[in-house]
Amino acid sequence: MTIAFPKPDQAVLARRREIIEGLGRLVASEALIVSEDERRAFETDGLTAYRQMPLAVVLPSTTEEVSAVMRFCHENGVKVVPRGAGTSLCGGAIPQEDAIVLGVAKMNRVIDVSFEGRTARVQAGITNLGISQAVANEGFFYAPDPSSQLACTIAGNIAMNSGGAHCLKYGVTTNNLLGVTLVMLDGTVVEIGGEHLDAAGYDILGLVCGSEGQLGVVTEAVVRILRAAEGARPALFGFERVEDAGACVAAIIGAGIIPVALEYMDKPAIQICEAFAHAGYPLDVEAMLIVEVEGSDQEIDDMLRRIVAIAEPFRPKTMKVSQSEAESAAIWKGRKSAFGATGRVADYICMDGTIPTGQLPYVLNRIDEIVKSYGLGVANVFHAGDGNLHPLVMFNTNVPGEMEKAEKAGEDILRLCVEVGGCLTGEHGVGIEKRDLMTHQFNPVDLEQQMRVRGVFDPRWLLNPAKVFPLEGRFAA
């Protein structure tokens, strides 16, 4: 528990009753949550070690209500913590005592789908998977697929610029987003982008995407929808050495092949996931790759033949091409349940750095050393095509001090990612978790430029203010 929150504003806490009355005039009574019991459901997100009870929770149903609530908070100097489904792994949606939570989860309708234009306009509280389900009848889908896609909202995806296992081919949220309705803190509703490609003027859409709820609240979004491939099939490759797996990835890409997914798991991750999913993972290898290709059977066969030929010189101990839908599903179940399966055997924190892929063997060895030096264990899953690493640092909450050790090990790992030319976070966001590490990636001038831009949208630091930027050295304009 090493991450600090700013001291709550006592003046705001003292006005709690008045603030709640004010909010009550703006939204229906069922949209305003004030009792302690009900507020407790909102006190944390996916970073459950940290909890803060919000002043109140508001769950509006329309853009107009969001605008009214924001204007009220602006006029009354009340902080706002925007929230989608609360699945953030970096504490992006964790409240503050002197802030209200503004949740968009009730706004979950599909507004309009154009299959001809390949776009969907949705309310921002719809789940990621909900969009794909709404367009699946015509064989379409929404491409970015974070592991939490069943629960997470598109609002949260936009806030974090979420990725997923298939972004090597399809890109991340920012590459699939065409427009948003953004409610500014003063209540102004701004339409950015639309059903067309590329913005007029500055790419404010690109700036909003990944801004972690610090610039405004997104209430509607226009996303690209794509026709799904005819089929997809994964193959498993097990290697005796980490270096061989890394070199195999480089060779596949060097041969001009961009698989739709290219996932790496190390030995502990393989064992944990296999025990949970019974996916047929090889238990006697140090590293495993899941390589998935898409297309017709004919295209898939051709592509997998090429990939197998490329992999052979690296002496894979296991090579297994999925033979059925059920096998494919099991292979993915294992990988996608990596976090949940790890949670069955230990407490863990999930890190999310990105590294240049050529640094993989070095970084994995160093991660092992770092974690061992704290007396802990680690399982690594990794989007190998794009260098996005997810070390799961395991610990036991019941052993005093272990969680702090895990946090320290995690910080060392992220510093390592930056040292080798990578970054602190590839897809989870900074939130509170990586806030105090930002100075390792950015110098004061870099951060000041970001804060100046932030100040254009929220000069008083009322929007999700405990996040992203170190608490020291903040300024607005």
Next chain:
Amino acid sequence: MTTHTPRDEQDASIIIRDAADKGTLLNVAGNGTKAPMGRPNQTDASISSAALSGITLYEPAELVISARSGTPVPEVMRVLAAKGQELPFELMDYRWLLGTKGEPTIGAVAAMNISGPRRIMAGAARDSLIGVRFVNGRGEVVKSGGRVMKNVTGLDLVKLMAGSWGTLGFLTEVTFKVLPKQERMATLVIRDLDDRQAIEALSQALGSPFDVTGAAHIPARNRSGGSTLIRLEGFRVSVDYRMNELKRLLKRFRFMDILEGVGAEALWQSVRDATLLTDQGNRAIWRISTAPTKGTDLVAQVAQSLDAQWFYDWGGGLVWISTPVEGDAGASVLREATRSYGGHATLVRAPAEVRSTLDVFEPQTDALMTLTRGIKASFDPAGILNPGRMYAGV
């Protein structure tokens, strides 16, 4: 007029800091191949990236390349091609349209968010741009993003720099994600469709699982019939398969050919560079991005009151239109059309006297303009970098 050609970032920082102190307005440039675009602006001096040249990092296995901003685009392409790779977004070459000479720079590719026909599949420059270094209007050296393609650390200033036309900062280094060059390209050409039929065919192809990487329609003109182009790229086996499927899908259209090789490449280049519109003398040329389903209606409305020539890219979502250069070069008609149908129109080519009297870029709503001005001030408080190039007062 003085032209500064800084040899490194520190040099650029000193020049810009000095300009900010003195209120010297700077024209931000590369090699000037896109100089006749945007709003003509009055500046006191010029700062060029011409001397900031060279590739600083290239890791083919990591699909990443970094280059100093003044590196000529052909050099970047050559280095990538040697490893069988390319910039994914098929960047347009503006020289033919604008009649300029010299080599475009990689910095301008980022600064103008350039793209081409493959935009529909692979995104624009902004989608491949993963890192920038630049000097802001205070003379400070700032970095954003980096060399890894998945990176959500902090505000994405990379996106803001893409398409900001040098008004927010002087780029010194850019880093792009790259992709393997495809083994084979084949184009299905459907003849003699009118605009609506053509966009319908393109929508159907783009809504298929066959990964279309180019979807354009060139309407009938003079004695030549219309051509509707659908492009596939990839490994040979895959392109063969998908082309057969595509033909089956579109079998109700009778006149179909398959085009490959040099002729097909030249055709796509003429779509990419909009040279299809340059044989008509000195007319104004506009580029309109709209919903693919709205392109034909938008054009129909425009053609009612303007002597216009046009073609479509991006499955109908990108319309290139030439208009008579007289008066407002068709601006009021086109802007009425973008207001009705959504999207935005940019005046790409017109004489300076025309560009100085009207909005070259789509006018923004008050709310967006307020943000635009605020963002400009947050990078360049003295307003010295390319002032007015995009919008008056920005």
